[in-house]
Amino acid sequence: MEDSLEKKGLLYEGKAKRLFATKDELLLIQEFKDDLVIDHGKRKTKFKGKGNINCEFSAFMFEYLENYHIPTHFQKKFKKNSMIVKRVEMIPIEVAVRNFAAGAMLRRYNLEDGQKLEYPVIEHLLKDDSLSDPLVNDYHCFAFGLATPDEMRAINRLASKVNAILRSFFQRRGLVLIDLKMEFGKRESQIMLADEISPDVMRIRDAKSGKKFGGDRFRYEMGGVAESYEELAERTLK
Ligand SMILES: Nc1ncnc2c1ncn2[C@@H]1O[C@H](COP(=O)(O)OP(=O)(O)OP(=O)(O)O)[C@@H](O)[C@H]1O
Numbered sequence: 001m002e003d004s005l006e007k008k009g010l011l012y013e014g015k016a017k018r019l020f021a022t023k024d025e026l027l028l029i030q031e032f033k034d035d036l037v038i039d040h041g042k043r044k045t046k047f048k049g050k051g052n053i054n055c056e057f058s059a060f061m062f063e064y065l066e067n068y069h070i071p072t073h074f075q076k077k078f079k080k081n082s083m084i085v086k087r088v089e090m091i092p093i094e095v096a097v098r099n100f101a102a103g104a105m106l107r108r109y110n111l112e113d114g115q116k117l118e119y120p121v122i123e124h125l126l127k128d129d130s131l132s133d134p135l136v137n138d139y140h141c142f143a144f145g146l147a148t149p150d151e152m153r154a155i156n157r158l159a160s161k162v163n164a165i166l167r168s169f170f171q172r173r174g175l176v177l178i179d180l181k182m183e184f185g186k187r188e189s190q191i192m193l194a195d196e197i198s199p200d201v202m203r204i205r206d207a208k209s210g211k212k213f214g215g216d217r218f219r220y221e222m223g224g225v226a227e228s229y230e231e232l233a234e235r236t237l238k
């Protein structure tokens with residue numbers, strides 16, 4: 001039945017993906033673009049094949065996580081660069097889990113790049129590029145009506161579970177999961193992992209050499225951005 005799904009109208013075009021309606025109002029098509037955008041839309045590049053890698057990567061991760069009983073919006077792969085997902089009501093916060101200090105955290109707390117955190121840190125950021133996604137805590141989320149205490153508990157439990165699963169997954173491949181950013185949605189009061197789980201939303205380094213992959217290579221102008229996405233896919237998706 002789903003094979004006969006067709007793209008209907010464009011519902012949303014974001015920085016890295018497009019969402020299309022289908023004739024089934026419970027399902028959407030999520031298409032991954034070749035654009036790589038960082039710093040809340042301020043810096044942008046693109047390379048051919050990036051959308052495909054992120055789509056394959058996300059599909060693989062969602063299926064992997066489902067095996068560990070993480071509810072996700074993933075339904076199945078669709079045509080190139082696209083997947084069918086369940087339509088959910090998005091909770092407009094980004095949930096970051098950090099295992100090692102990196103990025104914005106370094107300046108904020110004066111930490112060293114790659115410094116081990118004794119316990120994973122969960123951060124919540126309000127999804128608003130015009131404010132550069134400010135940090136919020138659970139109480140802001142309740143006060144702004146973004147999520148209830150029960151929903152925040154479910155989100156935080158799922159976020160730390162996903163982090164633990166993926167950290168071991170990458171460790172077995174000689175890679176270190178520095179941090180990861182997730183978005184959650186709800187459908188019929190069930191909280192599920194939505195959006196994407198791709199190199200765009202994870203910081204990964206080689207365990208031995210410390211080599212950086214993905215968006216960080218663009219952020220720090222290190223070159224080899226496309227190659228690093230390919231290498232990560234090569235070392236991961238099998
Ligand atoms: N299953 C889903 N149902 C409805 N919306 C979804 C679903 N999965 C992801 N989304 C939303 O679709 C959009 C994906 O586009 P993209 O990630 O490119 O946006 P973005 O430019 O990062 O902007 P945003 O700040 O809105 O995430 C996001 O807004 C995300 O929250």
Ligand SMILES: [Mg+2]
Pocket residue numbers: 014015016195
């Ligand atoms: Mg996004």
